[in-house]
Structure formats: C-alpha cells, structure tokens
Amino acid sequence: MKEIQNKLLQKSKATREDHFGKAICYLCIGFIIALVACILYFITSRGIATFTKDHVNLWGFLTGVNWNPGALDANGNPEVGALPMIVTSFSVTILAAIVATPFALGMAIFMSEIAGKKGTKFLQPVIELLVGIPSVVYGFIGLSVIVPLIRKTFGGTGFGILAGTIVLFVMILPTITSLSVDSLKAVPISYRQASLALGANRWQTIYKVILRTAAPGILTAIIFGMARAFGEALAVQMVIGNALLMPKGLVSPASTLTSKLTTDVGNTVMGTLPNNALWSLALILLFMSLFFNLIVRFIGKKGSIKK
Amino acid sequence: MNPKRTNNIATGVIYGLVGIVVLILLFLIGYILFNGVPHISWQLLSSPAQAFSAGGGIRDQLFNSLYLLVLTLIISFPIALGSGIYLAEYAADNWFTHLIRTTIEVLSSLPSVVVGLFGYLFLVIQLNLSFSILSGAIALTFFNLPLLTRSIEESLNSVSDLQKQAGMSLGLSDWRTITRIILPVALPGILTGVILSAGRVFGEAAALIYTAGQSAPSVDYGNWNIFDPASFLNPMRPAETLAVHIWKVNTESVTPDAHLISSASSAVLIIVILVFNLGARFIGNWLYKKMTATR
Amino acid sequence: MKTYNLEEKSIVTIEDEIEISSDNLQVFYGDSHAIFDATLKFPKNQITSLIGASGSGKSTYLRSLNRMNDKIARVEGKIMYQGTDINSIKVNVYEVRKQIGMVFQMPNPFAKSIRENILFGLKSNGIKDKEVLDERLETSLKEAALWDEVKDELDKSALSLSGGQAQRLCIARSIAMHPNILLLDEPASALDPISTSKIEDTLTELKKKYTIIIVTHNMSQATRISNYTAFFHLGHVVEYDKTSKIFMNPTMPATADYIAGAFG
Ligand SMILES: Nc1ncnc2c1ncn2[C@@H]1O[C@H](COP(=O)(O)OP(=O)(O)O)[C@@H](O)[C@H]1O
Ligand SMILES: [Mg+2]
Numbered sequence: 001m002k003e004i005q006n007k008l009l010q011k012s013k014a015t016r017e018d019h020f021g022k023a024i025c026y027l028c029i030g031f032i033i034a035l036v037a038c039i040l041y042f043i044t045s046r047g048i049a050t051f052t053k054d055h056v057n058l059w060g061f062l063t064g065v066n067w068n069p070g071a072l073d074a075n076g077n078p079e080v081g082a083l084p085m086i087v088t089s090f091s092v093t094i095l096a097a098i099v100a101t102p103f104a105l106g107m108a109i110f111m112s113e114i115a116g117k118k119g120t121k122f123l124q125p126v127i128e129l130l131v132g133i134p135s136v137v138y139g140f141i142g143l144s145v146i147v148p149l150i151r152k153t154f155g156g157t158g159f160g161i162l163a164g165t166i167v168l169f170v171m172i173l174p175t176i177t178s179l180s181v182d183s184l185k186a187v188p189i190s191y192r193q194a195s196l197a198l199g200a201n202r203w204q205t206i207y208k209v210i211l212r213t214a215a216p217g218i219l220t221a222i223i224f225g226m227a228r229a230f231g232e233a234l235a236v237q238m239v240i241g242n243a244l245l246m247p248k249g250l251v252s253p254a255s256t257l258t259s260k261l262t263t264d265v266g267n268t269v270m271g272t273l274p275n276n277a278l279w280s281l282a283l284i285l286l287f288m289s290l291f292f293n294l295i296v297r298f299i300g301k302k303g304s305i306k307k
Numbered sequence: 308m309n310p311k312r313t314n315n316i317a318t319g320v321i322y323g324l325v326g327i328v329v330l331i332l333l334f335l336i337g338y339i340l341f342n343g344v345p346h347i348s349w350q351l352l353s354s355p356a357q358a359f360s361a362g363g364g365i366r367d368q369l370f371n372s373l374y375l376l377v378l379t380l381i382i383s384f385p386i387a388l389g390s391g392i393y394l395a396e397y398a399a400d401n402w403f404t405h406l407i408r409t410t411i412e413v414l415s416s417l418p419s420v421v422v423g424l425f426g427y428l429f430l431v432i433q434l435n436l437s438f439s440i441l442s443g444a445i446a447l448t449f450f451n452l453p454l455l456t457r458s459i460e461e462s463l464n465s466v467s468d469l470q471k472q473a474g475m476s477l478g479l480s481d482w483r484t485i486t487r488i489i490l491p492v493a494l495p496g497i498l499t500g501v502i503l504s505a506g507r508v509f510g511e512a513a514a515l516i517y518t519a520g521q522s523a524p525s526v527d528y529g530n531w532n533i534f535d536p537a538s539f540l541n542p543m544r545p546a547e548t549l550a551v552h553i554w555k556v557n558t559e560s561v562t563p564d565a566h567l568i569s570s571a572s573s574a575v576l577i578i579v580i581l582v583f584n585l586g587a588r589f590i591g592n593w594l595y596k597k598m599t600a601t602r
Numbered sequence: 603m604k605t606y607n608l609e610e611k612s613i614v615t616i617e618d619e620i621e622i623s624s625d626n627l628q629v630f631y632g633d634s635h636a637i638f639d640a641t642l643k644f645p646k647n648q649i650t651s652l653i654g655a656s657g658s659g660k661s662t663y664l665r666s667l668n669r670m671n672d673k674i675a676r677v678e679g680k681i682m683y684q685g686t687d688i689n690s691i692k693v694n695v696y697e698v699r700k701q702i703g704m705v706f707q708m709p710n711p712f713a714k715s716i717r718e719n720i721l722f723g724l725k726s727n728g729i730k731d732k733e734v735l736d737e738r739l740e741t742s743l744k745e746a747a748l749w750d751e752v753k754d755e756l757d758k759s760a761l762s763l764s765g766g767q768a769q770r771l772c773i774a775r776s777i778a779m780h781p782n783i784l785l786l787d788e789p790a791s792a793l794d795p796i797s798t799s800k801i802e803d804t805l806t807e808l809k810k811k812y813t814i815i816i817v818t819h820n821m822s823q824a825t826r827i828s829n830y831t832a833f834f835h836l837g838h839v840v841e842y843d844k845t846s847k848i849f850m851n852p853t854m855p856a857t858a859d860y861i862a863g864a865f866g
Pocket of ligand 2: 660661662
C-alpha cells in the first residue's frame with residue numbers, strides 16, 4: 001500500500017512529458033504573438049516618424065494631392081500628400097468588390113442551392129484554381145491582355161484603375177465565393193422547407209429567405225474580399241500605371257498605396273523623409289487591414305445575436 | 308412579372324454568371340499554358356537569366372523558388388505544429404485563447420506586402436541578414452504561419468475525441484496521446500494542408516522582393532559547402548525567385564524577350580502549383596486509405 | 603415523471619474490504635450541479651453496477667473516479683483509494699488512471715495494429731523487455747476472451763475488428779496496464795447480444811483479479827453480473843445495496859418505480 005501511495009503522490013515520466021509538451025506549445029504560440037506585436041510596433045513606429053520626427057501635418061498627409069517628399073512646397077513644407085494613392089486604393093477595392101459580388105453570389109447560389117453535389121464538385125476546383133494562380137501571374141496577364149485591350153478600346157496607355165479593377169475582381173472572386181458558400185450552407189434546411197411549403201418557388205426562397213438569413217455572412221465575405229484587394233500589391237502594381245497623379249478617370253495611370261510601396265521602398269534611404277513617408281503609407285495599409293478585421297468581428301457579433 | 312418568370316430569369320442569370328467565371332478560368336489557364344508551354348525547354352530550365360539580351364533561362368530562379376520553399380517549410384512547420392497542437396488540444400476557452408486567435412487572424416489578414424516590408428525592416432536591416440534566402444524564408448514563414456496553423460488545428464480537431472479519451476484512460480500524458488495517437492491519425496489532413504500552403508508559398512512574390520531580393524547571382528551547383536558564398540546552398544545569398552522574376556522582367560522592361568520569359572515562367576509556376584494541388588489531394592487520400600486500411 | 607424526496611436515501615453498509623470510495627462527491631459543469639453528495643463504497647474484487655435513467659449522472663460520476671473529468675467539470679469531495687484522496691491536485695493523475703482503467707461506451711481502439719493497441723500503453727511506461735510485452739499481450743487478450751479470435755492476425759489494423767471484438771480489445775488494452783480497478787461505461791450498449799454475453803462472461807471472470815464498476819442501462823445485465831447496485835436519480839445516489847435486494851425488494855419508491863419501468 002505504501003508503495004502504491006508513493007506512486008500516486010510522485011511525479012512521473014508522464015508529468016514531465018506534459019510539462020515539456022506544454023512548454024513547446026507555449027513557445028510556438030509565444031512566437032506568433034511576439035511576431036505580430038513586432039510587426040505592429042515596427043511598422044507603427046516607422047510610420048509615425050513622418051509626423052513626429054519630420055513634423056509633417058497628419059491632415060495634410062491624408063488630404064494633400066502632391067507627393068514629392070524630396071522637395072518643399074510653397075510654404076516650405078515637404079510635399080507628402082497621399083490622397084491620390086488613398087483614393088486609387090479605395091477605388092480599385094470598391095470597384096473590384098462591386099464587380100465581383102454578383103459573380104461570387106451567382107457561384108455561391110449555384111453551388112449551395114441549385115447544382116447539388118455534382119455542381120459543387122465541379123466548381124470547387126474552379127475556385128481552388130483561381131486561388132492558386134499567383135498574383136504575379138494575374139499581373140502578367142493583366143499587363144499583356146487587359147491593358148492592351150483597354151488601350152485599344154479607350155485610347156491612352158491602358159493602365160489605370162479599370163485595369164486594376166479587372167485584375168482584382170478575378171483575384172477576390174474565389175475569396176468572396178467560398179465564404180459566401182459557407183454562409184449559405186449554414187442556413188438551416190428547415191428554412192428552405194418552410195418557404196417551399198408556403199408555396200414560394202426556388203428563386204423566391206433564395207431571395208427572400210436564404211439570402212436574407214445569410215446576409216451577415218455574405219457581407220463578411222465581401223469585406224474579406226475587399227481586404228484582399230486593398231492589400232494586393234504586385235498584380236495591381238503591374239497594371240495601374242504607377243503615376244503619382246490624382247486619378248482623372250478609370251483609364252488614366254495612377255498609383256495605389258501598395259504599388260507605391262513596392263516601387264519605391266528600395267529607392268529611398270532609411271531614416272530620410274522620403275523613406276519615412278513610405279512607411280506612413282504602409283501604416284495606412286496596416287490600419288486598414290486591422291479595420292477590415294474589426295468590421296468582420298462587428299458583423300460576426302451582430303449576426304450571432306440575431307440567432 | 309409573375310413569380311415563375313422571375314424564377315426562370317434568375318436561374319438563367321445565375322447560370323450565366325457561373326458560365327462566365329468558368330470561362331474566365333479557362334481563359335486564364337489556357338492563356339498561360341498556350342503561351343508558355345511551347346517555350347518551356349531544357350534550354351530555358353537549365354540556363355541562367357539574361358537581363359539585357361534575349362535567350363535567358365530561369366535555372367537559378369527555379370532553384371531559388373524550390374530552395375526557399377523547402378527552407379520556409381522547415382522553419383514554419385514546427386512552429387505551426389506547436390501552435391496548432393496548442394489550439395486544438397490545450398487551449399481553454401478563456402481570454403488568452405481569444406487573444407491568440409485574434410492575433411492569428413490579424414496575421415493572416417495582413418497584406419503580404421506589409422509582411423514583406425516588416426521582413427525588410429526587421430530581418431534585412433535590423434538583424435542585418437541582408438537580402439538573402441534566409442530573410443526570404445523567414446518572411447515567408449510569417450506569411451505562411453497563420454494558414455498552416457489553422458489547417459493543422461482543423462486536422463487535429465477532426466480526429467475523434469474517443470482517441471484522446473483512450474490515451475488518457477491508459478494514464479498516458481496528454482503530450483504522448485497527442486503526438487503518438489492523435490497526430491498520426493491527423494497526418495493525411497496535415498500533409499494536405501502543408502502541400503497546399505507550399506503552393507501558396509511557391510507563387511508568393513510581394514513578401515520576397517525586399518527580403519530575398521531581386522537578383523540571382525550565379526552560383527555553383529557543385530559546391531555543397533553551405534558556408535561558401537558561391538555555393539548554391541548558401542542561405543545568405545540574395546535569391547530572386549521565379550515569381551519575383553516574372554514581376555521584375557515585366558516592370559523593368561529591359562529584357563527583350565520579357566513576354567516569352569514571363570509566359571514560360573508563369574506556365575512553370577502554374578504547373579508546379581497544379582502538381583502541388585493534385586498531389587495534396589492524392590497523397591492525403593492515399594495516406595488516409597493506407598492508415599485505415601484493413602491490412 | 604413523479605417527483606421524489608431526493609434528500610432521503612438508502613445506502614447499505616458494506617462489510618467486505620473496500621477498494622475505492624467516494625465521500626460527499628459533488629460535480630459541477632459550469633454552474634450546473636450534476637452530482638450531489640455521492641457517498642459510495644465499492645467492495646474489492648466484486649462487480650458494482652450503476653443504474654439510472656439517462657442523464658442521471660452515472661457517466662459523470664464514473665468519470666470522476668479516475669479523474670477523466672479533470673478539464674471538463676469541477677469535482678469536489680474526496681475519492682479515497684489506497685489510503686489516499688485521489689481527487690487532490692497533488693496526486694499524479696496519470697498514475698491514478700493507470701491504476702484505475704476505463705472502458706467507454708463506444709469502442710475506441712487506436713488506429714494501430716491489434717498488437718500495438720495492447721502494447722502502446724506499456725511501452726509508454728518504459729516496459730521494453732520483449733518477453734514481458736509478449737506475455738502481457740497474450741494474457742490480456744486471453745483475459746478479455748479475444749486471444750483465440752485474433753492470435754493469428756495481431757498485426758492487422760484494430761480498425762478492422764467488429765464492434766464486439768473492438769470492445770474486448772479495449773478491455774484487454776486496459777487490463778494490460780495491470781490496473782486494480784476497471785471502470786466501464788455502458789460497454790455493451792452498442793453491441794449485439796452475442797458480443798454482449800461474451801463481454802459479460804469476461805467481466806465475471808475478471809472480477810477475480812479486479813474491482814469492477816460498470817454503468818449499465820440494461821437491468822437484466824446488472825442482475826446477471828453484479829454483486830452490488832447503485833441507483834442514480836437526477837444526480838443523487840438514491841439507493842445502494844446488494845443487487846438482489848435492489849431488484850427484488852427496493853427500499854426507495856424512486857428505485858421501485860425505475861425498476862418497474864415507470865421511467866428511464
Ligand atoms: N460535458 C458536459 N458538459 C455539460 N454538461 C454535461 C456534460 N456531460 C454531461 N452533462 C450533463 O450532466 C448530467 C448527467 O449526465 P451523464 O453523467 O452523462 O448522465 P448518464 O451517464 O447517467 O446518462 C446531464 O444533465 C448532462 O446533460
Ligand atoms: Mg452515460
């Protein structure tokens with residue numbers, strides 16, 4: 001009995017194994033947390049240097065239309081107006097989402113309501129392939145097909161918001177589609193049965209019952225798509241034209257935040273204003289990414305309260 | 308309009324939308340393969356790139372992409388595995404777990420260019436790793452971690468709780484139960500996730516242009532000393548990958564046959580990714596069958 | 603369902619040697635109180651059945667005895683075994699579970715070979731001697747009445763076994779660890795009658811070496827194999843007595859109604 005008692009009260013190999021395992025897992029998790037903290041810290045501290053160290057006016061930065069950080073404007077302030085890039089980034093994002101949403105919803109409704117298992121089996125690889133194509137390839141095709149096409153149709157260079165929108169729309173299509181499918185599939189079968197039992201036909205059921213119920217999920221899907229579009233760099237950079245101008249239309253060359261960053265970070269010297277100003281652009285990107293996250297959370301909370 | 312008509316129109320529109328998307332995909336794949344595949348030759352795959360003249364190959368870029376992929380997986384898999392195990396098996400329902408999940412979500416939603424810029428700031432400049440394969444691999448790890456972690460967590464969660472109970476009831480430690488009983492059952496799913504993430508990593512460029520760099524110095528493929536700067540295995544040399552190469556030849560427009568090179572490179576990229584995708588399915592199914600087989 | 607005065611109970615005093623006992627055991631799932639004041643003593647080398655309607659707390663109680671509820675529920679009170687309160691945080695739970703084995707309702711063999719199913723736990727505990735391992739493999743499979751059926755295909759995947767065989771494999775896996783107590787949670791409820799009777803025979807044989815506590819939904823099973831029976835109702839132990847007494851002449855009205863098939 002004494003021996004068994006001792007065994008019961010002593011730590012064993014298993015206890016040590018568990019300490020070891022837990023330590024490893026905490027280490028990994030700790031790494032990820034530290035990493036994200038580092039990203040937030042580094043980008044933020046660099047990004048605000050423009051305002052704290054170089055004393056650029058934040059409002060001027062967000063609303064100014066001239067970007068020429070090497071030079072001073074009439075008042076002796078550095079010219080760092082990010083508005084053209086902000087406007088372009090938002091334009092391509094919103095336009096791409098507007099174009100992509102009907103297609104994505106069509107795909108999602110087809111997969112979850114119309115085609116059954118077979119159709120889903122057929123479209124699933126379509127979505128996966130669209131996801132799988134790398135952004136540079138999208139950019140390359142945009143550059144060699146879309147841009148010349150626009151040039152022929154509308155004149156000008158062909159570069160610009162329209163080209164960016166077309167490329168991005170295809171890129172965010174799979175994101176919005178697959179998340180929408182999930183939210184449509186989450187609508188209980190009983191809703192469909194109830195609606196059909198009341199004499200509604202398929203489209204009435206889809207439109208009045210299923211889409212309404214799944215609305216928060218679909219909205220989340222669209223936001224995720226927008227987040228992807230807003231942050232996409234190379235594909236857009238290849239077709240947007242990279243001109244530091246306020247976009248005058250859909251077919252004039254422009255710059256997004258991401259395209260500016262990809263072209264310029266390597267051409268400026270660390271610590272100088274032109275470089276700091278770029279980090280401020282990165283900070284805007286970071287903020288927007290967090291902001292999209294926040295909206296998704298908010299919708300998630302609201303959507304779940306209703307149930 | 309009567310409801311029946313609306314129903315028919317709506318159904319027609321939906322079929323139309325789906326048809327267009329399928330056509331877009333067919334066009335994309337067709338365009339790349341038709342334009343690219345005819346140019347893929349041993350010559351292209353085995354000769355170094357030329358910046359200012361036609362006829363260059365993609366040997367170094369292709370190797371760099373693969374090497375970077377391997378390094379990235381070596382670094383990111385253990386971390387993702389540990390984190391995935393934590394989330395699937397240890398995490399209690401409390402604020403700390405919530406914080407972790409939020410953190411991972413934030414990381415996964417960061418644009419890859421931001422991750423790349425952070426890599427540039429932190430790895431290339433702060434840690435002085437310079438433009439190198441190592442910097443690139445670490446940046447890609449940052450980019451790869453959240454998705455890989457999540458797919459590992461899902462695979463572990465899909466293993467029946469009964470298995471865990473069985474291990475616990477024998478007095479095994481949680482760690483042993485997880486690593487020796489649950490993990491093997493989850494392996495097909497985990498492997499599928501790893502291969503899919505490999506496809507993503509292989510095509511990524513934005514996170515690399517400021518970490519692995521945009522140049523591919525010629526290296527000696529016979530030199531196996533990884534500390535020798537001329538060795539193809541040296542992780543401290545800059546390494547332009549295939550995806551970065553496509554971007555570069557298209558944006559700099561100094562290479563005369565940029566379109567040819569990009570088409571062929573894109574085709575290679577897509578083919579490799581397709582192989583990964585198919586491979587993921589195939590290997591996952593095969594392993595699963597093999598493990599549950601009644602031998 | 604009628605309401606009964608749950609404060610009243612009838613608990614027999616056991617004269618035989620006690621292997622394990624619970625003392626005022628309370629179990630909570632969050633705020634919900636699942637087990638109230640369970641005080642029970644289990645005699646050594648005998649079979650005790652836990653019966654009661656579904657949701658009455660039998661599994662909850664059983665799982666508390668070998669600390670399987672550790673991360674799921676809050677368990678208060680004492681569980682005395684070998685002069686030690688094994689419900690204390692100071693106790694090594696792995697050792698507890700090694701000495702108090704458990705078999706579940708759904709057969710849950712590992713996705714490994716039949717051999718590995720038995721040997722994995724032993725190897726994990728540092729037993730490496732091939733002779734010892736082979737001996738344990740054979741005796742535990744024999745004790746679980748499975749040896750004759752599988753001795754020629756020990757390296758086959760355990761997932762290929764039938765439900766009844768898999769459950770006996772799980773019993774064998776538990777007893778290979780040489781526990782003192784075997785807890786079984788409705789081990790035969792998912793099985794056909796033939797497998798069930800094989801398992802009942804096995805248990806009757808096993809009680810010579812082990813103390814057995816079994817949750818069962820099947821009252822005739824309880825009468826066939828167990829020496830003592832505890833009746834659970836809404837988280838309370840209402841009556842505990844010799845099996846024959848409980849089924850022939852129950853003291854408490856709730857027990858009588860349950861046995862008569864009034865609910866459950
Ligand atoms: N994991 C759990 N979490 C919360 N409540 C539980 C859990 N398991 C069981 N319960 C609740 O505890 C009560 C007793 O359940 P259980 O012990 O499974 O009963 P029995 O085994 O007698 O059918 C039930 O009301 C059940 O809903
Ligand atoms: Mg039960």
